[in-house]
Amino acid sequence: MASTLSEETRFEHILVLNVPFPDTHRALLEKHVKSITYIPSARTPGSVPDDVYRKVDVIYGFPGGLENWAQVPNLKFVQLDLAGADNVVRGTMWHEEQAQKVAMATTSGIHMAPISQHFILTTLALFHRLQEHIIVAQVDKRWGKDDEFGGRAFIQELKGKAVGVLGYGHIGRECARLSAAFGARVLAATSDGRKKPQGGYVGHGMGDPDGSIPEAWFSTKDDTSFRDFLSRCDVLVLALPSTGTTRHLLSATTIGYLPSHAIVVNLGRGDTIDTNALLRALDEKRLAGAALDVVEEEPLPDGHPLFGRNNVLITPHVSGRTSMYFERSIQICVENLRRLRQGEEIWNKVDFKRGY
Template sequence: MNNTSTSKRTVLITAHVDEEWKKRLQEISPDLHIEFRPDASVEDIPADVWQEAEVLFTLGSFPQPEQAPGLRWVQLYSAGANQAFEGPLAKSDIIFTTASGVHAVNIGEYVLTTMLAWFHRFPRFLEWKQKAEWPEDAGREQFMPEELRGKTLNIVGYGSIGREVARLAKAFGMRILALEQREDHGDHGFRFPDVGDPEGTLPDHYYKIDQFHQALGESDVVVVAVPLTPTTRGMFDKQAFAAMKKTALLVNIARGDVCDEQALLQALQEQQIAGAVLDVFNAEPLPASSPLFTLSNVFMTPHISGLTPHYDERATQIFAENLRRYVKGEELYNSVDKKRGY
């Protein structure tokens, strides 16, 4: 370690950061000593680095509390907060912040892509293409699309992803419902410019959890975007699917365990709902024996809606802004509330 670091505040980074951002981070304050250890495990990092570390930016390298007695803040590389409740630092007073907002653009586009593909009958086009023929009537009936305009979109969980979905859907003329527990509907997390709904003005109606089933009954599309917590685990159960329209489409880009998968399977098989877009599952990878693979009314992807070539840059941008705020003693973006579970 650099001997001059002893009088500085040590920032340890095990996440991926490109060269341009390394320079930007160094320029935030002359009082910072930054250690870049990409992909390093806890054991790979020297004891003296852990001893001096005050800030950690990581995906999953968490020391024991006694290894890093000066650690005050952990910035997670992930948008999820599971790591704050698991592992050696779970019971500490260390501040955890997430990369919430990093997925808004790409998952927002994923949701719009799948909705458009569903209502414009792309699965049927692909089925006929595989047959190397077209139906005799040129498909007028079975290829007849539905328009997004005028449909009701229910966003269950109005965080950064849900807000970007709302922004895009509003441009298509959809009516927006949003589950939001707070009275203040503004977005207080990290926000990229021109993304999402910062002021919370796009939904036509907000509802609380006690109106959940009623809102499901009004919805043509239901987008699941809540974090996985003890409260949300299994919230989409038999009763929830029974409350939905038979013509409704479910899109789950949250976590598989938010849905009771057996109840979902039954709802799809018995056509209690029209179809589902599933990027997440109870077990991942989804076993080949799962009946979900056989259903024609299901779009499935292998938990890839969050993939983007811009992830590292966006996660680092969130960390950089938080590091500026940390140095100034200001409130950090995306702080994890351990009582709420996210």
């Protein structure tokens, strides 16, 4: 396809910010842009010189210090190195009229493999009480006894369980695919509850292209539908962005719809779960456990009551930190530059009003 692109369609100047930028990545961008400026660390106002911002028509990375349109009069496209746009588009400039002239894309899909694997890892760890076995072996340095762990009958299998996927995007679909491979049944909940094909960047052989894996779809906007969804879940995995409509979607009320034997796994954004409501449900044994890679308050303060629980696994927002991150990120950027030059729809386009 590249052979059909004319020299005239190349972008004038790309500003690469806050990402690793080896020569191999530079060579990929040079096919689509005439000149490149690279600033490896620029996250505060003034860290990018005004004259640099004024001449760019493309930004790749995190646009640190960008606060108003006067800084970037020629900007046409922003390729974030993030799967979520919420921390960027909260800025007022992205809700002004000028924003309609600029396309922005995320790297959504980049985390499909590592985060979905983390979901399987933590879910099985909870089912097998792996954390308790590790504590005995690593801390007490002894062989555990069956009666310490509830006996052999406690161990559960993912096979036959109902896995509810709340947020059926890139990560949610790969969690669904892996769950189905383990013999679980899959339920999907989205805002409208409608079956949709998968779009944007997708790794080869991953996800659920036509949305055929879930045995049923539910709407989070319909209280009856959402309650029905939650009541069926043995495992609930949250793979949601942070928006006004997703904040505390799992609240004191909605947590109460889950069966008491259910476990909750949050891989998206921490504010989708009301932490206090989650703690009460765990304390009152209205939930069997939780695996949290994200929480409302990050970092979680030392001594927080979520720590130290045998039925809660906490990781410090690391589930997506794959060594392949920036290799996939540059490929998404390059493909989107090609698509823009060809007049095609870009991958992972951000809706500034929705926030993702």
